[in-house]
Amino acid sequence: MALDHKDVKDIANLARLAISDENIDKYSTELSSILDLVEQMNAVNTDGVQPLAHPTDAVQRLRADVVTESNNREKYMANAPAQEEGLFLVPKVVE
Amino acid sequence: MSTNMHNLTLAQISKGLEAGDFTSVEITQHFLDRIEKLDQSESGINSFITVSKEQALADAQAADERRAAGNATQWTGVPFAHKDIFCTDGTLTTCGSKMLSNFVPPYDATVVDNFKKEGAVCLGKTNMDEFAMGSSNESSFFGGVKNPWNKETIPGGSSGGSAAAVAARLVPAATGTDTGGSIRQPAALCGLTGLKPTYGRCSRFGMIAFASSLDQAGPMTQTAEDAAMMLNVMSSFDEKDSTSIDQTIPDYTATLNDSIAGKVIGLPKEFFPESLDGEMAEKVRAAIAEFEKLGCTVKEISLPSTDLAIPAYYVVAPAECSANLSRMDGVRFGHRCEDPKDVEDLYKRSRGEGFGDEVKRRIMIGTYALSTGFYDAYYVKAQQIRRLIKNDFVSAFESVDIIMGPVTPSPAFKAGSHSGDPTEMYMEDKFTLSCNLAGLPGMSIPAGQINGLPVGLQMIGNYWDEAGMLNMAHQFQQKTEFHKQVPQGI
Secondary structure, eight states, rough: OOOOHHHHHHHHHHTTTTOHHHHHHHHHHHHHHHHHHHHHGGGGGTTTTTOOOOOTOOOOOOOOOOOOOOOOOOHHHHHHHHHSSSEEOOOOOOO | OOTTTGGGGGGHHHHHHHHHHOOOOHHHHHHHHHHHHHTSTSSSOOOOEOHHHHHHHHHHHHHHHHHHHTOOOOTTEEEEEEEEEEOOOOOOOOTTTTTTTTTOOOOHHHHHHHHHHHOOOOEEEEESGGGGSSSTHHHHHTTOOOOTTBBBOOSSSSSSHHHHHTTEEEEEEEEEEEEESSTTEEEEEEOOOEOOTTTSOOTTTTTTOTTTOOEEEEEEEESHHHHHHHHHBBBOOOTTTTTOOOOOOOOTTTTTSSOOOEEEEEEEEEGOOTTTHHHHHHHHHHHHHHHHHHOOEEEOOOOTTGHHHHHHHHHHHHHHHHHHHGGOSSSSSOOOSOSSHEEEEEHHHHHHSOOHHHHHHHHHHHHHHSTTTHHHIIHHHHHOOOOOHHHHHHHHTOSSSSEEEEEESOOOBBBTTTOOHHHHHHHGGGTTHHHHHHHEEEEEEEEEETTTTTEEEEEEEEETTTTHHHHHHHHHHHOOOGGGOOOOOO
């Protein structure tokens, strides 16, 4: 599977990754080479095989719906790159 | 107190502290001095990203007081290090990335907490491939790590910092994580004992996620006895990790001296392909012959889906990493770009600047594999192949107790030699990936050297049989000297 420049740009956009134009060639070659490797999977017929989601087929545990976290707001906010009055700051979203 | 304290194993240090041969402060200072001299200098090994000097000495002091008060455990005052993937409350945790180069977690990972409760002394956080993606430690934002056996070669990855630090005796043992071989491969290339437990054995809470259905924490040590001692602390059932399994945890040190006579070792023909380096095959077969001397028998088996592990892994791991790493968006923590013009620009440039090349490649492959119209062809197909790989192992374990083979195709390679096609690096993990895909426990133990560089013997055990693997490894190490060899000048 070969990915062209447009494919690479589309994928980068979906992944919200800025990549420079001069690197698109490189990514298109590298990603195509990885997909070639991955497509070796097609050599085997897996019709009817149950996909394995958990190695020991365990199921999700449930817990009681009770508060377990204590309030550490200031500590959690300490890593925020930009904040004001206890809120995360981002560029304007709605005009 | 001896000047060669750094050559002691965990078990010996634990006994030395108990006997009063030295204090925790003394041995902690000894290792900190070595780190400063051999690791943090210009031409140093670079195995640590953060050295927690003051905290370590304070913890050592507290450990000595705890011992004086009569409340010490086997681990109280014993120094070790954590891979920089485990969140440590108040201590920088980077995961080897520019993205988290300023991240100070507000909480401890469960594995970190387990060691703290014992009063163990963490000396710092070890270098690693960025977000654990790599097999050479060259993708770290903080620079590559040198293999103490030959400083021109790589130590393996992604737990390369932990491996190099233990090999250079900068620390007696360290934690690692293994998603596709990241404990076993660097352990093999640095001459250590490394163990990846059954999926669900160690809590993943606070261990920065790469591929959630594959990631497991485990010990990297000098001996199997130390690995058992370490796994005793690392293992726990944890409500905070929804994939943690509530399964009885044995004392892994209790069965180390059991006889292994009569155990059946399976040798998968797929682990010994014609293309396998002749010297590597010879070392591995010689190690297996030692087990035969101990009364084990050998049986040839087949794991027919082995070759599918690489393609399936390079769908599952990137797909899960693309989802896990979406939380790094420049809003709540981590790197943020300058002057974003809108939210989309904030996300894209923060991520574009914060992630390195290999991480970007994997995020993009994963995003593609999970995108509309491709999900069944890639992710579901890969999960079906995982089932086939697991089924191979399940039927093999009906007639054998343990599976053995090489860990890596070759010894450590030169830094920079695998920088072309990324898939060339992926081949490094061809013998280790299937174990993660099936969720089985795996181990690497030293099995000699090729051209002065260590190579490992891989053992794959049945589900939850870490104790059986450690017993086999310990018995082997009672009869062999490979694990006692250290790099020159150490």
